[in-house]
Amino acid sequence: MEDAIVLSYAISGEDFTRAGEASSDVKKKLKQMGVSPEAVRKVAIAMYEGEINMVIHANGGEITVTITPEEICMVLDDVGPGIPDVDLAMQAGYSTAPDEIRSLGFGAGMGLPNMKKYTDSMEIDTRIGEGTKITMVVKI
Amino acid sequence: MTVRDAKNILGARVLAGEDLLDQEVRSACGSDMMSDVLAFSKDHSILLTGLCNPQVIRTAEMLDIVCLIFVRGKKPDDTLLEMARERGLVVLATGHRMFSACGMLYEAGLNGGAV
Ligand SMILES: Nc1ncnc2c1ncn2[C@@H]1O[C@H](COP(=O)(O)OP(=O)(O)O)[C@@H](O)[C@H]1O
Numbered sequence: 211m212e213d214a215i216v217l218s219y220a221i222s223g224e225d226f227t228r229a230g231e232a233s234s235d236v237k238k239k240l241k242q243m244g245v246s247p248e249a250v251r252k253v254a255i256a257m258y259e260g261e262i263n264m265v266i267h268a269n270g271g272e273i274t275v276t277i278t279p280e281e282i283c284m285v286l287d288d289v290g291p292g293i294p295d296v297d298l299a300m301q302a303g304y305s306t307a308p309d310e311i312r313s314l315g316f317g318a319g320m321g322l323p324n325m326k327k328y329t330d331s332m333e334i335d336t337r338i339g340e341g342t343k344i345t346m347v348v349k350i
Numbered sequence: 351m352t353v354r355d356a357k358n359i360l361g362a363r364v365l366a367g368e369d370l371l372d373q374e375v376r377s378a379c380g381s382d383m384m385s386d387v388l389a390f391s392k393d394h395s396i397l398l399t400g401l402c403n404p405q406v407i408r409t410a411e412m413l414d415i416v417c418l419i420f421v422r423g424k425k426p427d428d429t430l431l432e433m434a435r436e437r438g439l440v441v442l443a444t445g446h447r448m449f450s451a452c453g454m455l456y457e458a459g460l461n462g463g464a465v
């Protein structure tokens with residue numbers, strides 16, 4: 211992993227208006243590195259949905275992005291409530307988001323399905339009351 | 351058509367990106383749900399929305415949208431417009447409602463993109 215570039219972000223759970231700043235920064239950096247627009251777009255969408263989830267469902271957390279010549283790996287780690295039923299949460303349209311979040315444009319239950327759709331692999335490691343760790347990989 | 355054509359068709363005001371109106375646009379999507387836009391948008395160059403918050407700008411950014419159109423007379427504040435300028439995004443505002451604004455652009459040749 212000599213060629214790996216690692217980017218780390220602390221995600222605040224306090225401020226919905228700032229959710230997405232980390233994804234925005236990653237997108238900018240990948241573009242500057244000359245990563246293909248297709249891969250940049252996949253990473254941007256998947257990470258943005260994940261970052262929004264951390265803010266609205268888990269009170270923030272940490273995101274680490276590792277870039278190698280072969281792939282981009284995103285690890286989203288939070289100490290939120292955990293996901294009781296992952297299969298259910300993965301279903302398109304399933305959401306526990308309050309109406310207040312829906313009025314802000316999110317909470318359509320499309321986040322997790324989107325993250326799966328735009329990545330080459332996605333793993334969810336979640337424990338009730340402890341938190342959720344989502345690992346997503348996009349091949350370059 | 352170009353962004354300028356879209357602006358003229360809707361009688362829209364330009365709130366950001368005055369110098370970027372000659373870009374070509376082919377397809378558009380309209381929604382107030384950003385997750386839906388992220389799920390279904392492929393190569394859209396225009397996003398019409400009645401939602402007015404920073405996540406609209408970020409969604410447009412993630413999808414490489416060229417032009418954001420606020421419908422129903424929504425007025426984004428200066429912070430939003432500054433964010434848009436930083437990202438090279440054109441922002442238009444029209445008094446038309448979503449359905450009408452989409453219809454006018456569709457009729458003029460913009461499409462909804464691949465399903
Ligand atoms: N990081 C997380 N921590 C706890 N619960 C989560 C997390 N991410 C997703 N969830 C749960 O999974 C559901 C589905 O997520 P998602 O598909 O992104 O839809 P939405 O965010 O629109 O509700 C959420 O409503 C929430 O209950």
Ligand SMILES: [Mg+2]
Pocket residue numbers: 259262263316317319320321322
């Ligand atoms: Mg979500």
